[in-house]
Amino acid sequence: xxxxxxxxFDPYTTTSYxxxxxxxxxxxxxFALDSNLAxxxxxxxxxxxxxxxxxxxxxxxxxxxxxxxxxxxxxDCVASIRRWFETSGGxxxxxxxxxxxxxxxxxxxxTLREPLELLVDQMAESVDYLLFVMREKDADRPxxxxxxxxxxxxxxxxxxxxxxxxxxxxxxxNEKYVPRKEPPSGLAxxxxxxxxxxxxxxxxxxxxxxxxxxxxxxxxxxPPANLLPVIESNSNLVxxxxxxxxxxxxxxxxxxxxxxxxxxxxxxxxxxxxxxAFLRVINPDSxxxxxxxxxFGANTPYTRDTSTGWYxxxxxxxxxxxxxxxxxxxxxxxxxxxxxDWLPGSNLAQxxxxxxxxxxINAELAPSSWAGLSARRSKKNAVExxxxxxxxxxxxxxxxxxxxxxxxxxxxxxxxxxxxxxxYETLRAQWANVTFEERKTLASKMQQIWWDTASSVxxxxxxxxxxxxxxxxxxxxxxxxxxxWNMQKS
Amino acid sequence: MGTYILRRxxxxxxxxxxxxxxxxxxxxxAPGDPATMMAGDMATQQMIDxxxxxxxxxxxxxxxxxxxxLGVLSGNIGNSIFAGQPVLQLISQRVEPTISLSVLTxxxxxxxxxxxxxxxxxxxxxxxxxxxxxxxxLGYSVPVFVTSxxxxxxxxxxxxxxxxxxxxxxxxxxxxxxxxxxxxxxxxSLSYIAFIARITRASMLEVLSEDYMRTAAAKGASTYSxxxxxxLKNASAPxxxxxxxxxxxxxxxxxxxxxxxxxxxVGRLVVDAINNRDYPVIQGVLxxxxxxxxxxxxAVDLAYTLVDPRxxx
Numbered sequence: 186x187x188x189x190x191x192x193x194f195d196p197y198t199t200t201s202y203x204x205x206x207x208x209x210x211x212x213x214x215x216f217a218l219d220s221n222l223a224x225x226x227x228x229x230x231x232x233x234x235x236x237x238x239x240x241x242x243x244x245x246x247x248x249x250x251x252x253x254x255x256x257x258x259x260x261d262c263v264a265s266i267r268r269w270f271e272t273s274g275g276x277x278x279x280x281x282x283x284x285x286x287x288x289x290x291x292x293x294x295x296t297l298r299e300p301l302e303l304l305v306d307q308m309a310e311s312v313d314y315l316l317f318v319m320r321e322k323d324a325d326r327p328x329x330x331x332x333x334x335x336x337x338x339x340x341x342x343x344x345x346x347x348x349x350x351x352x353x354x355x356x357x358x359n360e361k362y363v364p365r366k367e368p369p370s371g372l373a374x375x376x377x378x379x380x381x382x383x384x385x386x387x388x389x390x391x392x393x394x395x396x397x398x399x400x401x402x403x404x405x406x407x408p409p410a411n412l413l414p415v416i417e418s419n420s421n422l423v424x425x426x427x428x429x430x431x432x433x434x435x436x437x438x439x440x441x442x443x444x445x446x447x448x449x450x451x452x453x454x455x456x457x458x459x460x461x462a463f464l465r466v467i468n469p470d471s472x473x474x475x476x477x478x479x480x481f482g483a484n485t486p487y488t489r490d491t492s493t494g495w496y497x498x499x500x501x502x503x504x505x506x507x508x509x510x511x512x513x514x515x516x517x518x519x520x521x522x523x524x525x526d527w528l529p530g531s532n533l534a535q536x537x538x539x540x541x542x543x544x545x546i547n548a549e550l551a552p553s554s555w556a557g558l559s560a561r562r563s564k565k566n567a568v569e570x571x572x573x574x575x576x577x578x579x580x581x582x583x584x585x586x587x588x589x590x591x592x593x594x595x596x597x598x599x600x601x602x603x604x605x606x607x608x609y610e611t612l613r614a615q616w617a618n619v620t621f622e623e624r625k626t627l628a629s630k631m632q633q634i635w636w637d638t639a640s641s642v643x644x645x646x647x648x649x650x651x652x653x654x655x656x657x658x659x660x661x662x663x664x665x666x667x668x669x670w671n672m673q674k675s
Numbered sequence: 676m677g678t679y680i681l682r683r684x685x686x687x688x689x690x691x692x693x694x695x696x697x698x699x700x701x702x703x704x705a706p707g708d709p710a711t712m713m714a715g716d717m718a719t720q721q722m723i724d725x726x727x728x729x730x731x732x733x734x735x736x737x738x739x740x741x742x743x744x745l746g747v748l749s750g751n752i753g754n755s756i757f758a759g760q761p762v763l764q765l766i767s768q769r770v771e772p773t774i775s776l777s778v779l780t781x782x783x784x785x786x787x788x789x790x791x792x793x794x795x796x797x798x799x800x801x802x803x804x805x806x807x808x809x810x811x812x813l814g815y816s817v818p819v820f821v822t823s824x825x826x827x828x829x830x831x832x833x834x835x836x837x838x839x840x841x842x843x844x845x846x847x848x849x850x851x852x853x854x855x856x857x858x859x860x861x862x863x864s865l866s867y868i869a870f871i872a873r874i875t876r877a878s879m880l881e882v883l884s885e886d887y888m889r890t891a892a893a894k895g896a897s898t899y900s901x902x903x904x905x906x907l908k909n910a911s912a913p914x915x916x917x918x919x920x921x922x923x924x925x926x927x928x929x930x931x932x933x934x935x936x937x938x939x940x941v942g943r944l945v946v947d948a949i950n951n952r953d954y955p956v957i958q959g960v961l962x963x964x965x966x967x968x969x970x971x972x973x974a975v976d977l978a979y980t981l982v983d984p985r986x987x988x
Contacts, residue, residue: 395824399831401838557706559711599720
């Protein structure tokens, strides 16, 4: 398989998908989302809630063991939950939790200060930091200190001898793994390994497609857009929308400095962006592109079009000019951070600069590596002192359904661009306490504020198909992530 | 001679130290750091700051430098921030493919380049010479990655004669090792063949016009003897210099070739380290490479004495 370049193996210290995929292979989770994104027990056998809805009791199912031979105990789970608390994924539960403690070797409890409707949803959440169960001695490390060992209790074992950092990762089946009886569904259900060995190689995309054609590898996670027709024309290969979801591209504006400290200027950008045109620079084939008109993404249970009735396809430069005028724009420089080592982001930044220049905005590109961009975007300085006005990023569509875990969906003045809106934050805070149906109503209200204040502007969604040889089947479909169980090779 | 070699070896250490200091400062002054890359795009500033503190990156630059320099002086060039393994171990895991590719490329480039250049000089203005000129233009102007992808398409995907990518250790047998390296070696060699052939041609043309070559011809020396015993030996000094320069430049070509052909060598190790801002790995590799450059130059200088007895140190 192409895609073996993981720079950080500890899924509690990064949100990188490749690291989470590694976590899915070697670790197991207490709960997991099924193909309908509903939480299902995974390592947990039985669980219950007290009458006052403040104490949750979880019992581990039988047969769970780490790859070093030690059994999985409640103490490992408690330590892992505490480590998860320190990540953004666990912040909500941490804020409500009074106590997390072991009852016996197989049982532990979470006691809350007040009921939390979303507790199990949060424990199953797969957006950024998943709640992977590690050995107690590994989980006791702070999440800022990466775990360097690879002993989980998941369906695959990490092969240390064949591992070449930056080049190759090898997974062997965990013969002692006891899968659940239910059929596999998303990240839930029975995790049955049907492959003798999985080798992930860090191959450049172009070479990976050539190797796929020649039958040297079986799977390419990110086939480049310009080679999709080549793959489609080969009868031995399959292009598949495995993730049933895509990457949502968005531009974030800096609310602290001119011109985007003014809502009219931000709205001007919202009106200016023609998502179809922007998506073409990512993939010229429109079959893989989809516009987004909802804060909650293109395909989540909360996707809606509140406050976007005016929207057709964007690209209204006259309206944008008018709004910039009303915002009092007077020719100040607009610095767009351009990540030159991330092709889609780099191309989008160039198109954005050209689009803004066309309507008389003094747009200037600031090219750098993504590492450089990451460093600069954290600066709140004025543009003249090394600050910035706009940067482009992408998020998984799945993350759009999790406004509490997704830092980019906050408007509390803490995430890059530092948007702030108290009314929105009040609504966001209610998210954890209401039912699924009530969250839909909440989503409409949040959507309206987000869109009216133009917190960020979506550039559209690009679907990334995977490429595989026809002989590789049974791959699990799940947004953004790639579980390795269930697949088989004939 | 012994004193000369000792002096050059001491200068190698000095060069490595200067490179080390330069690389240390360059990396720290460049934007971005390992903590940012480690944490991922969705991490909060608080998380990044925590990792930075854990890695000691929030210490003052002089303190970081002293820690690093003391480690290097005691023979420890550090551990990779990401892999957690000693840098020397990482390099040792990756060095075999790079040496294999470099040695095969050098052998092929020198063998073909010298023969090609010699015949082009012998028949200056003729078919071989014109072919060399055209080949040189191509060799210089076509980037390695273009040649690589063309070779892959023709010989791996279409003809199915050779593998597209990957590396097999020589421990698994000479045959599989050699077959795996044919395409990368040919792709990487073309520009070096062109370079060495051009230098050989120019140097040989000069020597072939010397009086002693006319004397050799008048004495009835065979063409082979004239070209390879008399002329080539006297034309060797510039050719050796060209080979030395080629070896030094090889590391740049190796990076691209290793990437295109998925060869897990030192070139890719350092590129990944740069992308991740893995400071110890970048510093370690560059220090060792700078030492290697000095040794290559020393070897070339010493080789002059073998081909030209007039040169003494």
